[in-house]
Amino acid sequence: MLAGVTIVDLTMFVAGPFATMILADLGATVIKVEPPTGDPTRSNRIGAQIGGENAQFHSYNRNKKSLCLNLKSEAGRAILIDLVRRADAVIENFRPGVMTRLGLDYATLAAANPRVSLVSLSAFGQDGPWAQRPGYDLLVQALSGAMSINGHPTTGPAHIPFHIGDTGGGLYAAIAALGAITAARASGVGRHVDISMLDAQVALLGDEVTNHGADGRTPQAHGGGHPALAPYQAFATADQPIAIAAVGVEKFWRNFCVAIGRPDLAEDPRYADNGARATHRASLEAELAPILRTRSRADWLAILARADVPSAPVLDIPEALACEQLRHRDMAVRIAAGAGTALVARTPIKPMAAPYATMAPAPRLGEHAREILSHVLGYDDLRIAEAEQSGALS
Numbered sequence: 001m002l003a004g005v006t007i008v009d010l011t012m013f014v015a016g017p018f019a020t021m022i023l024a025d026l027g028a029t030v031i032k033v034e035p036p037t038g039d040p041t042r043s044n045r046i047g048a049q050i051g052g053e054n055a056q057f058h059s060y061n062r063n064k065k066s067l068c069l070n071l072k073s074e075a076g077r078a079i080l081i082d083l084v085r086r087a088d089a090v091i092e093n094f095r096p097g098v099m100t101r102l103g104l105d106y107a108t109l110a111a112a113n114p115r116v117s118l119v120s121l122s123a124f125g126q127d128g129p130w131a132q133r134p135g136y137d138l139l140v141q142a143l144s145g146a147m148s149i150n151g152h153p154t155t156g157p158a159h160i161p162f163h164i165g166d167t168g169g170g171l172y173a174a175i176a177a178l179g180a181i182t183a184a185r186a187s188g189v190g191r192h193v194d195i196s197m198l199d200a201q202v203a204l205l206g207d208e209v210t211n212h213g214a215d216g217r218t219p220q221a222h223g224g225g226h227p228a229l230a231p232y233q234a235f236a237t238a239d240q241p242i243a244i245a246a247v248g249v250e251k252f253w254r255n256f257c258v259a260i261g262r263p264d265l266a267e268d269p270r271y272a273d274n275g276a277r278a279t280h281r282a283s284l285e286a287e288l289a290p291i292l293r294t295r296s297r298a299d300w301l302a303i304l305a306r307a308d309v310p311s312a313p314v315l316d317i318p319e320a321l322a323c324e325q326l327r328h329r330d331m332a333v334r335i336a337a338g339a340g341t342a343l344v345a346r347t348p349i350k351p352m353a354a355p356y357a358t359m360a361p362a363p364r365l366g367e368h369a370r371e372i373l374s375h376v377l378g379y380d381d382l383r384i385a386e387a388e389q390s391g392a393l394s
Contacts, residue, residue: 001026001027001349001351002023002026002027002028003027003028005023005027005028005029005088005089005181006028006029006031006086006087006088006376007020007023007024007028007029007030007031007087007088007089007090007091007177008031008033008080008083008084008087008089008090008091009030009031009032009033009064009091010033010090010091010092010093010094011032011091011092011093011121012034012039012040012041012093013039013040013041013093013166014041014056014060014137014163014166014167014170015093015121015137015163015165015166015167015169015170015173015197016091016092016093016121016170016173017032017039017041017060017061017170018060018163018166018167018170018171018174019091019119019121019169019170019171019173019174019177020032020064020091020174021060021061021062021063021064021347022170022171022174022347022349023174023177023178024062024063024064025062025063025346025347025349025357025359026347026349027357028088029065030063030064030065031064031065031067031083031087031368031372031376032061032064032065032066032067032363033067033068033069033071033080033083034066034067034068034069034365034366035068035069035070035071035394036068036070036394038068038365039057039061041054041056041057041060042054042057042365044056050337050338050339050340050341050342051337051338051339051340052338052339053337053338055337055342057362058335058337058338058342058344058361058362059342059344059345061362061363062335062344062359062360062361062362063359063360064360064362064363065363065367065368065371065372066363066364066365066366066367066368066369067079067083067366067368067369067372067373067393068365068366068369068393068394069392069393069394070391070392070393070394071102071104072102073390073391073392075387075390075391075392076391076392076393077102077103077104078392079373079377079387079392079393080104081108081109081112082377083372083376083377084109084112084113084116085112085113086113086376086377087113087116088115088116088117088181088184089116089117089118089119089177089180089181089190090109090116090117090118090119091118091119091121091173091177092118092119092120092121093120093121093122093173094120094122095122095132095134096120096122096125096126096127096131096132097132099118099120106118106192110190113190114188114189114190115184115185115188115189115190116184116190117177117180117181117184117190117191117192117193118190118191118192118193119173119176119177119180119193119195120192120193120194120195121169121170121173121195121197122135122195122196122197123135123136123139123140123196123197123198124196124197124198125194125195125196125198125199126194127194130198135197135198136165137159137163137164137165137166137197138159138165139165140165140166140169140197140198140201141159141160141164141165141201142157142159143198144165144198144201144202144205145202145205145208145219146160146164146165146201146204146205147159147160148219148220148221149208149219149220149221149222150221150222151221151223152221152223152224153220153221153223156221157221164201164204165197165200165201166197168197168200168201168203168204169195169196169197169200169201171200172195172199172200172203173195176193176195177193179193180193211228225281225285226278227278227281228274228278229245229247229274229278230247230274230277230278230280230281230284230285231244231245231246231247231253231256231277231284231285231288232244232245232246232247233285234314235288235289235292236289236292236293237292237293237295237296237297237299237300238293238294238295238296238297238299239296239297240296240297240313240314241297241313241314242292242297242300242301242311242312242313242314243311243312243313243314244256244292244304244309244310244311245310245311246309246310247274248310250273250274251308252308252309252310253266253271253274253277254266255307255308255309256304256307256309258307259303259304259306259307259309260288260291260292260303261291262287262291265284265287270283270284271284297313301313321343329350330346330356331345331346331348332344332345332346333346333359335359335360335361336361337361337362338361338364342361342362344359346359365394366393366394369393370384373387
């Protein structure tokens with residue numbers, strides 16, 4: 001889908017590599033330019049390790065080519081500018097100001113290639129009173145309001161543990177790159193796009209923002225359910241939990257009441273419609289919880305399926321990856337990873353009537369240096385040797 005698109009990837013950690021991974025999965029040539037020490041996620045000890053490297057690195061850097069450059073050297077910057085001349089976009093996630101200090105601000109890149117776009121992804125954006133603050137996924141969740149509505153009223157706020165602050169920003173950065181490249185191909189002029197992880201997190205709040213604007217209320221922690229929908233939550237059964245969404249159309253609620261042996265609940269004025277049920281969510285949960293604990297998850301799933309009630313088991317991650325739908329969609333696949341293999345989740349963009357593309361493993365540090373310098377930049381052996389001797393390459 002993106003064959004012929006070249007991305008110069010200056011990103012590290014999670015947010016930026018997630019953005020460039022999406023573009024690489026869609027067929028773009030992504031050249032990951034790493035410092036002499038490499039992307040820090042290669043060597044950190046957060047979570048599982050694969051062949052001496054962090055599993056997280058292999059999650060977000062597949063399908064890329066690695067070139068190790070010292071951008072603090074004039075020779076290293078010169079090689080980067082040569083790459084920019086052949087690129088559609090540069091994506092970076094340094095703290096604002098770093099690109100300027102390196103002599104690689106947008107004006108410099110555009111002077112080398114007017115068609116190139118620069119996507120700058122940072123925690124708080126390129127301007128504003130917080131622009132220079134260090135930012136992490138946890139802090140973005142806290143500052144956006146997202147953490148305040150996650151968790152339980154009795155236990156306090158809880159962060160969403162799958163990098164939603166990072167990956168939300170990365171997703172918008174990938175979209176921004178596609179938009180900028182498309183516009184540049186029409187106009188011949190690139191642009192500099194500013195993506196803030198905090199802005200992205202607020203955008204993902206969606207109707208929580210709109211609801212607050214409509215009635216002025218402060219959204220509260222949702223706990224196990226939803227403040228505007230009921231029943232719409234996980235319930236304990238005799239063994240394992242189940243999720244029930246008897247909302248949307250009222251027939252689902254009536255079907256549910258009959259299925260659990262309590263048709264009277266459908267006639268109770270407190271539960272007459274979704275608005276009333278949401279208002280009396282606590283008392284409704286107190287009515288339903290003891291009933292649902294009387295049978296196993298498997299029993300309830302069979303009963304609710306026969307009654308046409310939207311429901312599902314609450315699967316753990318291994319169970320989810322093994323379920324028939326995700327196996328049919330081939331959403332988790334093993335790829336080479338150094339001395340071992342990595343199980344990775346695919347990008348969920350699947351061209352119809354076409355198979356998923358084969359995924360290449362995350363590159364070794366500087367693995368593609370000679371290939372990039374020779375085949376992409378057209379350097380001969382002498383010039384490559386000069387680059388090596390200059391300290392530009394690692």
